Amino acid sequence: MIQIKFFAMLRERIGLATLNFEYAGEKTVAEIKQQLVSKGAQWQVLAEQEVLCAVNQTLCGPESKVNDGDEIAFFPPVTGG
Amino acid sequence: MIQIKFFAMLRERIGLATLNFEYAGEKTVAEIKQQLVSKGAQWQVLAEQEVLCAVNQTLCGPESKVNDGDEIAFFPPVTGG
Amino acid sequence: MISIQKQDFDHCSEYNQLRDNADSDGAIVTFTGLVRDFNQDGSVSIIDIEHYPGMTEKSLMSICSEARNRWQLGQVKVIHRIGPIAATEQIVFVGVSAKHRKDAFNACEFIIDYLKTSAPFWKQEGTPTGMKWVKSNTSDTEAMTRWFG
Amino acid sequence: MISIQKQDFDHCSEYNQLRDNADSDGAIVTFTGLVRDFNQDGSVSIIDIEHYPGMTEKSLMSICSEARNRWQLGQVKVIHRIGPIAATEQIVFVGVSAKHRKDAFNACEFIIDYLKTSAPFWKQEGTPTGMKWVKSNTSDTEAMTRWFG
Numbered sequence: 180m181i182q183i184k185f186f187a188m189l190r191e192r193i194g195l196a197t198l199n200f201e202y203a204g205e206k207t208v209a210e211i212k213q214q215l216v217s218k219g220a221q222w223q224v225l226a227e228q229e230v231l232c233a234v235n236q237t238l239c240g241p242e243s244k245v246n247d248g249d250e251i252a253f254f255p256p257v258t259g260g
Numbered sequence: 261m262i263q264i265k266f267f268a269m270l271r272e273r274i275g276l277a278t279l280n281f282e283y284a285g286e287k288t289v290a291e292i293k294q295q296l297v298s299k300g301a302q303w304q305v306l307a308e309q310e311v312l313c314a315v316n317q318t319l320c321g322p323e324s325k326v327n328d329g330d331e332i333a334f335f336p337p338v339t340g341g
Numbered sequence: 342m343i344s345i346q347k348q349d350f351d352h353c354s355e356y357n358q359l360r361d362n363a364d365s366d367g368a369i370v371t372f373t374g375l376v377r378d379f380n381q382d383g384s385v386s387i388i389d390i391e392h393y394p395g396m397t398e399k400s401l402m403s404i405c406s407e408a409r410n411r412w413q414l415g416q417v418k419v420i421h422r423i424g425p426i427a428a429t430e431q432i433v434f435v436g437v438s439a440k441h442r443k444d445a446f447n448a449c450e451f452i453i454d455y456l457k458t459s460a461p462f463w464k465q466e467g468t469p470t471g472m473k474w475v476k477s478n479t480s481d482t483e484a485m486t487r488w489f490g
Numbered sequence: 491m492i493s494i495q496k497q498d499f500d501h502c503s504e505y506n507q508l509r510d511n512a513d514s515d516g517a518i519v520t521f522t523g524l525v526r527d528f529n530q531d532g533s534v535s536i537i538d539i540e541h542y543p544g545m546t547e548k549s550l551m552s553i554c555s556e557a558r559n560r561w562q563l564g565q566v567k568v569i570h571r572i573g574p575i576a577a578t579e580q581i582v583f584v585g586v587s588a589k590h591r592k593d594a595f596n597a598c599e600f601i602i603d604y605l606k607t608s609a610p611f612w613k614q615e616g617t618p619t620g621m622k623w624v625k626s627n628t629s630d631t632e633a634m635t636r637w638f639g
Contacts, residue, residue, distance in 0.1 A: 187391055188474045189465035205483025236396035238459060252393060252461075256477035258455060259390065259421060260374055260433050268540055269623045309531035317545035319608060327507055333542060333610075337626035340539065340570060340611025341523055341582050352509075353502035360524070363578070367526040368520065370598075377516040408585070431514070442521065443633060444500075445527060446599045449519075451530065453591060 187252035209241035267335035290322035366415040368442035374433040393461035412444035515564040517591035523582040542610035560591035
């Protein structure tokens with residue numbers, strides 16, 4: 180099991196803040212994102228615009244490996260400050 | 261007549277804050293400084309160390325012309341802030 | 342020291358704390374970000390800031406320790422507000438003390454540049470036509486890449 | 491706005507004035523210089539600052555207008571104290587507001603760098619062996635030349 184979080188516009192468009200996701204194996208962040216996109220219409224936003232990803236609260240590139248128990252987050256480019 | 265001012269260590273070493281100086285002609289700052297140095301022992305400090313000059317309260321190079329009525333100042337490199 | 346908070350902060354007491362702990366530091370530099378009352382699309386009356394609790398603190402801690410690796414610093418303080426904030430109010434504070442002013446300037450600017458491009462905050466602006474998510478700014482990305490030249 | 495004064499200044503009210511007049515500015519950067527309690531030769535208990543009345547104001551005005559030529563600025567305030575100042579007290583304040591933070595940072599650092607190398611102030615330090623004139627600093631000259639690259 181991994182927990183996936185969505186923030187800001189992605190959270191609104193997908194309609195979910197948190198998703199618990201059955202998971203076993205050694206996928207990358209990009210593969211998990213692709214799997215989400217294939218779930219249906221509201222998930223297309225993940226493919227349509229620039230999306231950043233954090234694994235265990237650290238920014239990661241698309242090729243980062245995800246392990247069981249990890250906390251993943253997808254979000255738009257940040258706009259704080 | 262020109263007025264010459266001295267500041268900080270130069271003022272202390274020369275022993276004067278202000279000097280009214282008979283003046284006619286078209287000397288440069290460097291020439292006026294040389295004329296002061298030739299006045300005696302306590303004026304040597306003008307030749308011995310780095311000295312900045314302002315004419316009418318604006319920093320000037322040694323070749324700047326001095327006109328009658330100008331306010332000249334000699335001082336060490338500044339150390340404010 | 343990091344603080345993520347809904348309430349406004351008191352610049353005065355932040356400065357005084359930096360100064361009281363400045364010891365032998367000769368320089369204090371502060372940056373304050375205010376909500377502007379305009380943007381490219383028109384006037385802005387309010388903003389609303391969402392963040393990623395946990396990651397926000399972790400990322401700001403990491404930015405501050407990177408700054409400490411690069412420069413010799415005394416005190417470092419970062420405050421970022423979340424939730425709704427009205428136009429002209431304070432959003433963010435970065436305060437740095439250091440023995441030498443160059444280190445204080447560099448660290449303060451580095452921290453805000455880094456925060457803008459990597460700390461997980463997202464801003465909506467209230468405009469006459471409703472709340473809109475703010476787009477990220479390429480000038481912020483350029484400001485950041487300068488530190489990794 | 492320039493102020494040359496013997497008395498201490500209140501950072502808090504200086505910041506508040508910048509902010510009250512910031513209008514559409516999104517950034518405020520302040521620099522404060524404190525008397526350090528040490529130097530290369532040992533501990534320092536007090537400093538004493540001499541200046542060139544008239545030229546001081548003229549040179550600071552010229553520095554600020556050069557900053558305004560280079561960057562888009564809102565408010566600019568420079569305060570420099572003269573006379574005796576005790577260790578750890580405030581000596582100098584530069585505060586700048588601007589629409590964009592990069593302009594505020596650049597102008598604030600430019601003004602203090604320029605002031606350090608061209609405004610007619612001279613500092614003596616009280617050391618255990620008496621008052622000594624401070625020597626000018628090559629790192630200040632280097633900081634300045636960077637702006638004229």
